[in-house]
Structures are given as C-alpha cells and as structure tokens.
Amino acid sequence: SGLEKVTGKYISFIDSDDWIELNMYEELVSQINDEDILIYRYFSYDDKKKKIVGKKKIDFYSQNKLEDKYLYVELPCCCWSKLYKKEYLEKNNFKFLEILYEDVFWNIETIFSTEKIKFIDKRYYYYRVNRDDSIMKLTKEIKGKNIEEFKKKQENSYKVIYENIEKFTTTRKNNLS
Numbered sequence: 001s002g003l004e005k006v007t008g009k010y011i012s013f014i015d016s017d018d019w020i021e022l023n024m025y026e027e028l029v030s031q032i033n034d035e036d037i038l039i040y041r042y043f044s045y046d047d048k049k050k051k052i053v054g055k056k057k058i059d060f061y062s063q064n065k066l067e068d069k070y071l072y073v074e075l076p077c078c079c080w081s082k083l084y085k086k087e088y089l090e091k092n093n094f095k096f097l098e099i100l101y102e103d104v105f106w107n108i109e110t111i112f113s114t115e116k117i118k119f120i121d122k123r124y125y126y127y128r129v130n131r132d133d134s135i136m137k138l139t140k141e142i143k144g145k146n147i148e149e150f151k152k153k154q155e156n157s158y159k160v161i162y163e164n165i166e167k168f169t170t171t172r173k174n175n176l177s
Contacts, residue, residue, distance in 0.1 A: 003089065003096075011089060013080045017128045024124040028083045036088035036114040042081050042125035053129070075111070078103050081125060088114065097164065099157040105164050112172070 003011065010029065014020060021027075028038055046053045075081075092113055096102045111117065 003094075006086060009086055011084045011086050012082070014125075015080055015127070017131055018080065019126045019128075021124045025083075027122075028120070028124070031118070031120060032083065032085070033118075034116055035118040036085050036116040037110060038083040038118050038120055039075065040081060040083070040120040040125065041123040042076065042127050043123050045126045045128050047128050047131040049130070052126075075107070077107055078127075079106055079110075080127075082110075084110065088116075097160055099160050100153055101157050101161065105161045105168075108165060109168055112168075 010025075010032070012025070012028075024040075028040065032038055043052045044054045045051070089110070092110075094106065094110055094113075096106055
C-alpha cells in the first residue's frame, strides 16, 4: 500500500530490523541519471555475533555492464538493495504479489523490464541476520509447528511465482516480436 501513497521521485525499501548509511539516499540520488533502477551492495550483520559477516563480492557491480543484469542469480533477491524511479514503477504498474517470497517475482519483473540499470559498487545497507525475533526465524518456528500448512503456503507461493514468470516471459516475447 506504500506504493500507492508515495509522493517522492524515488522508491526504496528498508526492512524494519535493518539499517542504512545516513547518506545513502543523498549519494544514490546524485548518481542516478536516466536509469530506472540503481542496485547497490550491502553488509550482512550477525545479530548474535554483533559483527558484519560474509563479505560476498559481486564482481560485476564494478563493471557496470548492461548485459550483467542477465547474471540474475548473482543479484540479491530482495527489493531493499535497490533504488527505483517512481515513474518507472508506476508506468509499468508493478505490484507485489501477496504471497510468501514476494520479492522473487518483483525482482524478475522490475529488473527484466528495463535496460536502464546501474550497479553501484558501494555498501549502503545493513541486512540483519541471526536475530531471534526476525520474521524469518518466526516463519521457521511456525513451519515446525504446522509443517503441512506451511508447505501448502510455500507450494502455492512457488506456483503463483512460476505462473507469473510464464505470463511475464510470454508477454515480453510477444512485445519484442
């Protein structure tokens, strides 16, 4: 519902248990030109160890080549590592699916619908991991208590994602023909 109420030129997402560099938006906005999406790097912060962990380097960030978006498996499958132009999202009427793993299809749809992507080789975002009261941990606990119900929700989510990918690729193929 936030997408319907936003008034600024850009849209970004922050999970409630994560944090960002204070100057993140100022720096990102100064680097965006005609791109629809800026993708930036992040830190993983282990809540139990109280330190940054896992500094996975994605080499193509620094190359900033357009065709690198097709190395999709290397991109973080989350909406919070990106800055989107509001106009781009509105023009294409992108919406989150109301399912588990809603970021999965959102990323496929938003990234593969544009040629205007820029990779920023700087870490601005702190993604908190290993936190006792995180939604991911609660999901695992719920899963353990009612595994069959969780499996059905998970199965349904993957089915919806797959169906939407099929529709998206068919539509995209028809539009390119």
